[in-house]
Amino acid sequence: MxxxxxxxxxxxxxxxxxxxxxxxxxxxxxxxxxxxxxxxxxxxxxxxxxxxxxxxxxxxxxxxxxxxxxxxxxxxxxxxxxxxxxxxxxxxxxxxxxxxxxxxxxxxxxxxxxxxxxxxxxxxxxxxxxxxxxxxxxxxxxxxxxxxxxxxxxxxxxxxxxxxxxxxxPECRAKYHEALRSYFSAREDELCDTCKERLEKNPMRLLDCKSPICKEIGKDAPLIIDYLxxxxxxxxxxxxxxxxxxxxxxxxxxxxxxxxxxxxxxxxxxxxxxxxxxxxxxxxxxxxxxxxxxxxxxxxxxxxxxxxxxxxxxxxxQNCDFISPKKCDLYFATMGDAALEKAMELSKQLREFGYCAEYDLMGRGLKAQMKYANKKDAVYTVVLGDNELEEGKAKLKDMESGEEKEVPLNDKFVLCFEDNYMNKMMDMIEEDENGGLLFNFNGEEN
The missing domain is CATH 3.30.930.10 (Bira Bifunctional Protein; Domain 2)
Known part of the structure; x- marks a missing residue:
């Protein structure tokens, strides 16, 4: 079962x-x-x-x-x-x-x-x-x-x-308590059982009762502000x-x-x-x-x-503004084990700089990987296969504009990615209509 x-x-x-x-x-x-x-x-x-x-x-x-x-x-x-x-x-x-x-x-x-x-x-x-x-x-x-x-x-x-x-x-409230007891005692039989107990112990609690009957009785009760x-x-x-x-x-x-x-x-x-x-x-x-x-x-x-x-x-x-959800900054679509290993290496470097990087862990085909990248709302994608590894460079694709730029797959990869990323971020920063906080598209305060 x-x-x-x-x-x-x-x-x-x-x-x-x-x-x-x-x-x-x-x-x-x-x-x-x-x-x-x-x-x-x-x-x-x-x-x-x-x-x-x-x-x-x-x-x-x-x-x-x-x-x-x-x-x-x-x-x-x-x-x-x-x-x-x-x-x-x-x-x-x-x-x-x-x-x-x-x-x-x-x-x-x-x-x-x-x-x-x-x-x-x-x-x-x-x-x-x-x-x-x-x-x-x-x-x-x-x-x-x-x-x-x-x-x-x-x-x-x-x-x-x-x-x-x-x-x-406590001094002025004691006088107020007496006024409340006098007021509610006249209709004690109509009070709920809880309020009957409160009448002696803590009559102010009667004013906070959720019972419709007690609320109605309390409408004309004395006001504390008159006893201060x-x-x-x-x-x-x-x-x-x-x-x-x-x-x-x-x-x-x-x-x-x-x-x-x-x-x-x-x-x-x-x-x-x-x-x-x-x-x-x-x-x-x-x-x-x-x-x-x-x-x-x-x-x-x-x-x-x-x-x-x-x-x-x-x-x-009220449709108030929220910080934007954190997006996947870069998704690596990989073809083959060598490409996966390279994606792991480059992702580790990006994450050390605070970026969100992902690569395929499901053994999907290239088309399915790109569909996944779209669902994750990835900002950029890079396709890695044997040709890219052999040439030592790949295409960095802006998923919003479709624009592609060539980036090296060596120790300069992160710097090249960051240069493209920062240019895009500067374009997306907007000041809110009240001149308040500024947030980039990854929800970070500037």
Missing amino acids: AINIKRPNGTEDMLPKDAHKWHTIEKITRETAESFGFGEMRTPTFENTDLFLRSVGETTDVVQKEMYTVMAKETKFTLRPEGTAGAIRSMLQNGLLNEALPQRIYYITSCFRHERPQAGRLREFHQFGVEMAGSAAPAADAEVISLAKTILDRLEIKNIKLLINSIGC CEECSSHFESVKKYLTKLGIEYEVDPKIVRGLDYYTKTVFEFVTTEIGAQGTVCGGGRYDGLIEQLGGQHVPALGFGMGLERLLLVMDK
Whole structure:
């Protein structure tokens, strides 16, 4: 009986034909983060479960319903459902917070949540994230938001709206919790079972409930922005001032609370209506108490996460430009063993100079080899047979124009090829319409 094993539900394969799209996002996010002074961090795929219980919050959907947790002997491990907790754990464990502040790190990582799969919401998904630890200044909030906005601009994503809010500090949030409890208690019987539990433990979670009934009840709930203390209100006003100074348009949405418990003060989202219900492509904010909560000293911090799959959905929808896929620079069509050996030798030399070179490994005839070269979108081809080997020269064919030039099959071959290649490349470099990055036809930045 044949075995038909498929990938797990809620996961996706990245195929070679789509790799250039991922590389575009990864390249721009990395380079933009580094231009803001952020350095890369990589953390384990799984952490001790207690890390997420203490940071994300036991009353969140992530902890209650979505985490992938395994028991290894007597220890519980959980596949990371988000990037911040592991990054902060790493900062503490490796002493980064004892170094010059603020600490600025970024990461590109996979995350895991057991959710109902749909477009833009997978069980394994990928995030670009940043964390800044050490600054309580509202200018730091504006800096992090500016980084996110710069990335979206460099990806040429349009029709994205920035929504901001403040959810206050523990002091003003305590008063807000009481107002929420009073409001929702009047209709407690109509709440879902999960929200009935949250009503006492963490009433702000009711505002994030996905139940249509709970959403409807929460439409007229009190707003946190009306309960901010003087310090939190002043902080929020300064954030708005700095965003205006940076030319970043925003809209205050007093109902944004984010889905994780560690947030304080500023929270924000970049949203679009172009990919259906999962329209948040970036979300973040400040979490001034998290480091202390995980056993460190009180160090203010903030950050954001961007879903790479959602960015790809938006970019495809808007026909955004991607780095061109890497092509086969030169394909050798060979006839006979001697020609194959020469192709191997010349390919090795080309690869040492960074070019992509291929030759036949299937024993095809010449016509089939040329058809393969076309399918691979080879930039150039060279036919090698006994005559070419005997004369010590061959024809380098430009597969786009059909133009042929003679090249020697000796130690000058690579130089001759490179001369033709560079002339062609210079003709193909185009500046994008916004005067942004330049890419040649092999997807390399110039």
